[in-house]
Amino acid sequence: MSGIQPARRVAFDVIRAVEHDDAYANLLLPKRIAAARLSPQDAGLATELTYGTLRMLGYYDRVLTLAARRTPDKIDPALLDVLRLGAHQILGMRVAVHAAVHEAVNQAREVGSRSGTGFVNGVLRTLTRSTPDEWRERVLAETTSVDDRLSAEFSHPEWVVRAFRGALAVEGRADELAGLLEADNEPPRVSLVALPGLAVTADAVKATGSDAGRYSPVALTAPAGDPARLPLVEQGKVRVQDEGSQLAALALSRVAPVVAGERWLDMCAGPGGKAALLAAEAGVGGATLVANELVPARVGLVRQALQALPVTVEVRQGDATLLGEAEPERYDRILLDAPCTGLGALRRRPEARWRKQPRDVAELTRLQAKLFASALAALAPGGTLAYVTCSPHTAETRAVVESGLKRHGDGIELLDAPGVLQSVATAPLDLGPGPFAQLWPHRHGTDAMFVALLRKQP
Numbered sequence: 001m002s003g004i005q006p007a008r009r010v011a012f013d014v015i016r017a018v019e020h021d022d023a024y025a026n027l028l029l030p031k032r033i034a035a036a037r038l039s040p041q042d043a044g045l046a047t048e049l050t051y052g053t054l055r056m057l058g059y060y061d062r063v064l065t066l067a068a069r070r071t072p073d074k075i076d077p078a079l080l081d082v083l084r085l086g087a088h089q090i091l092g093m094r095v096a097v098h099a100a101v102h103e104a105v106n107q108a109r110e111v112g113s114r115s116g117t118g119f120v121n122g123v124l125r126t127l128t129r130s131t132p133d134e135w136r137e138r139v140l141a142e143t144t145s146v147d148d149r150l151s152a153e154f155s156h157p158e159w160v161v162r163a164f165r166g167a168l169a170v171e172g173r174a175d176e177l178a179g180l181l182e183a184d185n186e187p188p189r190v191s192l193v194a195l196p197g198l199a200v201t202a203d204a205v206k207a208t209g210s211d212a213g214r215y216s217p218v219a220l221t222a223p224a225g226d227p228a229r230l231p232l233v234e235q236g237k238v239r240v241q242d243e244g245s246q247l248a249a250l251a252l253s254r255v256a257p258v259v260a261g262e263r264w265l266d267m268c269a270g271p272g273g274k275a276a277l278l279a280a281e282a283g284v285g286g287a288t289l290v291a292n293e294l295v296p297a298r299v300g301l302v303r304q305a306l307q308a309l310p311v312t313v314e315v316r317q318g319d320a321t322l323l324g325e326a327e328p329e330r331y332d333r334i335l336l337d338a339p340c341t342g343l344g345a346l347r348r349r350p351e352a353r354w355r356k357q358p359r360d361v362a363e364l365t366r367l368q369a370k371l372f373a374s375a376l377a378a379l380a381p382g383g384t385l386a387y388v389t390c391s392p393h394t395a396e397t398r399a400v401v402e403s404g405l406k407r408h409g410d411g412i413e414l415l416d417a418p419g420v421l422q423s424v425a426t427a428p429l430d431l432g433p434g435p436f437a438q439l440w441p442h443r444h445g446t447d448a449m450f451v452a453l454l455r456k457q458p
């Protein structure tokens, strides 16, 4: 097995699958870690190697272009991935430089030709001859504009840099852009949710030896180690869920006291994270929930997510754009957690920033507009709709709501989402001015969730 650490082998395989077969690192990595029976320590190392390399790929490609004196498209794809992983170890982790070069060379031997092995050896030795700061200076010296510089330094595509600046500028806080880009490159803190009616947050905090969450009243911060092994998680009473997602669901379930018998709808429920929290809240208040999802495989995930809950939820497979027409004015509370670019969750999906394209935004906004219109039609008089995205891109957030209201806004009132979120939260949130609420990784430590709340006149 030529002296390649198991963690490095797993990381390389996952990076190859992401680059070559369009695999998702967050789904594939846990499977490969389990198959390789990595110790918890090696699992942590494999995760850091995989996520770190994929996040910083744009930056490393710029360094490698300088070190190899050729652009990535002129390098054999498998050798390029060997180099990227080596670059992350040398420049990003700053440990065991000789081991990193040695292992990369062995890996190159496995995947490439003899000349490829020499090439990898030469390029990585070139990397080790300058400090990470010197490489950074060289890369930045080659940039051609402010956005190109931010794109290089923080390893984000330039169009994403522009989209983030636009979203922060709406709040008058464009000066936070570098902080946001930097936060996207940090591993997120793992948050758990104690599902109301199944677990009491304070008890769960004690039982798991964790801390209470930062903002969500039902959040706890996962202790070190694999959260899936915690007994409360195994029992389905506590789940892994970002605090931003928790706050978005609670903004709807706690916008007003629940009246027993209310009908709730989660229009786009897969894989079911928010549906589980809504179902728990509905159970406590005496409401019922319908969870709808288009993609059959994801309908299965919703069923699984709702299994341990003592409330009956109707899980349906269907196209939610048709729901408003099929069930006009039926639901008292609707969550429209719309399919989106996911640009607010780049910390968790390390390859997403390279895969998404500006054209995806145009396609998604058309779907979001249809879903929004359908949601308003399905909303009962006096009912509340939460329009949520895990993207801060203004085309997917406020623009969808504002243009939807122009066309279908008669009798619809925009609620003060920051005010509602603050009333739910356990600490001051520092949100921008209403009526829309935008959470941020750099400011809140959450995914960049957007929340708009709308009420139909009684």
Ligand SMILES: C[S@@+](CC[C@H](N)C(=O)[O-])C[C@H]1O[C@@H](n2cnc3c(N)ncnc32)[C@H](O)[C@@H]1O
Pocket (backbone or CB within 6 Å): 245, 267, 268, 269, 270, 271, 272, 273, 274, 275, 292, 293, 294, 295, 298, 318, 319, 320, 321, 337, 338, 339, 340
């Ligand atoms: C952002 S995800 C929802 C996440 C979910 N609320 C959670 O917290 O786990 C959006 C979901 O919408 C689904 N979707 C896309 N188009 C849809 C449609 N026309 N009708 C219903 N669901 C749709 C996607 O398959 C995806 O599962």
